[in-house]
Amino acid sequence: MTDDTGDDAGDDSGGDAPDDDATPDPDSSDDDLSLDRFHEALEAEERPVATASEVARRLGTTQAAARDALAALVDRGDVDRLDVEADPVVFYPRDWGALASRERVVAFPKRREIVVDRPTQYTRARLSQFAQLVDTTGTEPGTRGYLYRIRQEDVWAAPFDDAGALVDALRSVLPRRFEHLEEWVRDQWRRAHRFRLYTHADGYVVLEAASENLMGNVADQHLDDDHLRAPISDTEAWVNEDAVAAVKRALYDAGYPVEDDRDLETGDPVEIDLTTDLREYQATWVETFLDRKSGVYVGPPGSGKTVAAIATIAGVGGETLILVPSRELADQWREELLDHSTIDPADVGLYHGGTKDVRPVTIATYQIAGMDRHRSLFDSREWGLICFDEVHHVTAPVYSRTAEFQSRHRLGLSATPVSETGSEEDVYTLIGQPIGADWDSLFEAGFVQEPEVEIRYVPWRDETARNEYAAADGRERRRLAAENPAKVEEIRYLLAAHREKKALVFVEYLDHGDAIADALEAPFISGETPHHERAELFRRFRAEDSSTDGTDGDGLDVLVVSRVGDEGIDLPNAELAVVASGLGGSRRQGSQRAGRTMRPTGSALVYVLATRGSSEEEFAQRQMRHLGRKGVRVRETNVAE
Numbered sequence: 001m002t003d004d005t006g007d008d009a010g011d012d013s014g015g016d017a018p019d020d021d022a023t024p025d026p027d028s029s030d031d032d033l034s035l036d037r038f039h040e041a042l043e044a045e046e047r048p049v050a051t052a053s054e055v056a057r058r059l060g061t062t063q064a065a066a067r068d069a070l071a072a073l074v075d076r077g078d079v080d081r082l083d084v085e086a087d088p089v090v091f092y093p094r095d096w097g098a099l100a101s102r103e104r105v106v107a108f109p110k111r112r113e114i115v116v117d118r119p120t121q122y123t124r125a126r127l128s129q130f131a132q133l134v135d136t137t138g139t140e141p142g143t144r145g146y147l148y149r150i151r152q153e154d155v156w157a158a159p160f161d162d163a164g165a166l167v168d169a170l171r172s173v174l175p176r177r178f179e180h181l182e183e184w185v186r187d188q189w190r191r192a193h194r195f196r197l198y199t200h201a202d203g204y205v206v207l208e209a210a211s212e213n214l215m216g217n218v219a220d221q222h223l224d225d226d227h228l229r230a231p232i233s234d235t236e237a238w239v240n241e242d243a244v245a246a247v248k249r250a251l252y253d254a255g256y257p258v259e260d261d262r263d264l265e266t267g268d269p270v271e272i273d274l275t276t277d278l279r280e281y282q283a284t285w286v287e288t289f290l291d292r293k294s295g296v297y298v299g300p301p302g303s304g305k306t307v308a309a310i311a312t313i314a315g316v317g318g319e320t321l322i323l324v325p326s327r328e329l330a331d332q333w334r335e336e337l338l339d340h341s342t343i344d345p346a347d348v349g350l351y352h353g354g355t356k357d358v359r360p361v362t363i364a365t366y367q368i369a370g371m372d373r374h375r376s377l378f379d380s381r382e383w384g385l386i387c388f389d390e391v392h393h394v395t396a397p398v399y400s401r402t403a404e405f406q407s408r409h410r411l412g413l414s415a416t417p418v419s420e421t422g423s424e425e426d427v428y429t430l431i432g433q434p435i436g437a438d439w440d441s442l443f444e445a446g447f448v449q450e451p452e453v454e455i456r457y458v459p460w461r462d463e464t465a466r467n468e469y470a471a472a473d474g475r476e477r478r479r480l481a482a483e484n485p486a487k488v489e490e491i492r493y494l495l496a497a498h499r500e501k502k503a504l505v506f507v508e509y510l511d512h513g514d515a516i517a518d519a520l521e522a523p524f525i526s527g528e529t530p531h532h533e534r535a536e537l538f539r540r541f542r543a544e545d546s547s548t549d550g551t552d553g554d555g556l557d558v559l560v561v562s563r564v565g566d567e568g569i570d571l572p573n574a575e576l577a578v579v580a581s582g583l584g585g586s587r588r589q590g591s592q593r594a595g596r597t598m599r600p601t602g603s604a605l606v607y608v609l610a611t612r613g614s615s616e617e618e619f620a621q622r623q624m625r626h627l628g629r630k631g632v633r634v635r636e637t638n639v640a641e
């Protein structure tokens with residue numbers, strides 16, 4: 001198959017250096033440097049960043065003069081600087097758009113894939129509305145390649161008023177028109193707007209089809225007898241209240257996702273106002289949700305989904321049930337609610353293994369919510385909103401209950417794209433469509449710290465260890481590679497090299513955790529650690545250390561954690577993560593661990609240790625490729641024997 005590749009979008013203007021607007025300004029000093037001349041220097045260097053000495057060389061001035069001139073541009077806000085430890089400072093234009101001529105877009109319409117080199121913010125923001133970022137390549141800032149794929153679900157969920165606007169968006173990023181691709185997009189769009197649920201003036205739910213034929217053929221064929229009560233017209237039918245979820249699921253499976261325009265219950269009112277100003281993208285998430293009445297906020301860890309969810313609770317304004325995967329997260333949710341809103345603490349209840357307190361806003365664990373004997377939780381109040389934190393943790397019993405609660409607003413939160421949750425159809429039909437931002441733009445805007453990820457290949461400590469591995473098989477082999485004793489030395493070295501950073505060390509096996517914790521004289525938190533002890537250790541980890549703030553605190557700098565630390569626990573000052581073992585885990589686990597360090601402040605470093613010459617090498621690469629797809633850069637280093 002020859003791919004129908006498009007032309008280069010704009011390289012022809014690549015050599016088109018901006019005009020030098022240089023009628024010399026009599027008042028300006030010799031070290032004045034226009035932004036255009038800085039661009040020229042970059043063009044000449046053929047790199048998106050340059051050091052002061054490179055600029056000096058290109059412009060024929062001294063390094064000191066170039067440094068002063070660049071400092072002036074930085075002061076004016078035109079240029080940013082990046083201080084790379086052990087490397088010279090580099091400068092780059094704040095407005096990357098000025099280098100837009102370097103963007104290159106190639107479409108593969110048959111595969112519905114789009115490859116973009118050095119995309120501008122505009123292109124990325126546009127593409128993320130109707131395509132998924134599936135891979136990134138290259139490591140230099142500004143020179144990375146991005147691979148997007150347009151799937152039917154992406155078109156179904158695209159935030160446009162009509163197909164024309166969607167096709168316009170598609171055309172605005174592609175180098176030329178691709179008739180077949182546009183046709184396919186229109187067709188998918190049409191499919192997602194053929195069936196609609198709405199609330200009749202008399203209160204019951206109606207399924208409306210765009211044509212008699214659709215009602216007669218598609219709906220009749222795919223729906224069960226008890227889904228619909230009675231026809232109302234050739235294109236409308238009265239839906240059995242209990243069957244709303246089933247109707248949505250059946251038509252989704254048939255390739256006709258249903259638009260849901262029903263009036264939903266808002267629940268008994270609850271007094272709550274947000275006290276934190278939302279960031280622009282958060283405000284957009286909340287607006288979109290309130291408009292659609294259901295949806296899933298998808299953003300990297302630390303991107304402010306919880307805060308946006310609190311704004312949503314205030315927006316809906318009714319009693320809310322929040323479901324979370326663990327008790328620790330329940331406690332954390334309560335604190336965030338109190339921190340970011342005016343809610344009366346007496347209105348917030350916790351419902352889990354430790355306490356069962358139903359209040360206007362109640363936070364419960366999935367485990368309890370899924371138990372039959374706690375069924376009443378769902379019926380005990382007029383919940384207007386049910387919020388599902390970490391949606392990929394929703395269990396089958398909770399889904400089946402959710403199916404009964406289709407008349408409430410439903411909000412999911414996820415750091416994992418819905419397409420990777422393993423239950424995409426359930427999430428889409430029972431909770432809602434994804435609402436999200438392009439991860440990269442959040443990294444770039446500085447709202448979330450992009451982690452620096454490095455895979456470090458650690459040699460075996462000695463021949464004996466290597467031979468033992470070679471002689472073992474199966475699980476034992478995996479364990480030996482995981483517990484390679486040379487890793488302890490490597491962890492010590494990494495912690496010493498970043499003494500000022502709070503560090504989390506992740507392990508897979510309890511024995512390994514104990515051994516590392518002993519060697520580092522640090523506490524180890526595993527599933528066996530009682531909840532109150534976990535909470536206390538996490539609190540101490542969050543606290544300032546006595547050695548750094550001069551107070552008599554009981555802060556901790558290092559925590560060794562097993563899978564319990566994998567997600568959701570907010571450890572805002574974890575700036576360094578070492579993944580010591582756990583390379584047999586899922587792709588999701590890899591990105592969650594890295595995610596633990598993605599926080600708005602501080603630097604974020606993730607080291608993944610893999611034993612050289614073992615299956616861990618491949619596991620590490622596979623897990624980290626997953627992060628690469630999200631736009632995170634991954635480096636690899638061989639540790640010397």
Ligand SMILES: Nc1ncnc2c1ncn2[C@@H]1O[C@H](COP(=O)(O)OP(=O)(O)OP(=O)(O)O)[C@@H](O)[C@H]1O
Pocket residue numbers: 276277278279282299300301302303304305306307308415568569570572600
């Ligand atoms: N609009 C905002 N203004 C100021 N700080 C914010 C805002 N939104 C979020 N934050 C802060 O950023 C941090 C991360 O926010 P939040 O916990 O909502 O992220 P999250 O996406 O839910 O993270 P996770 O996936 O880890 O649960 C928190 O410390 C929070 O207080």
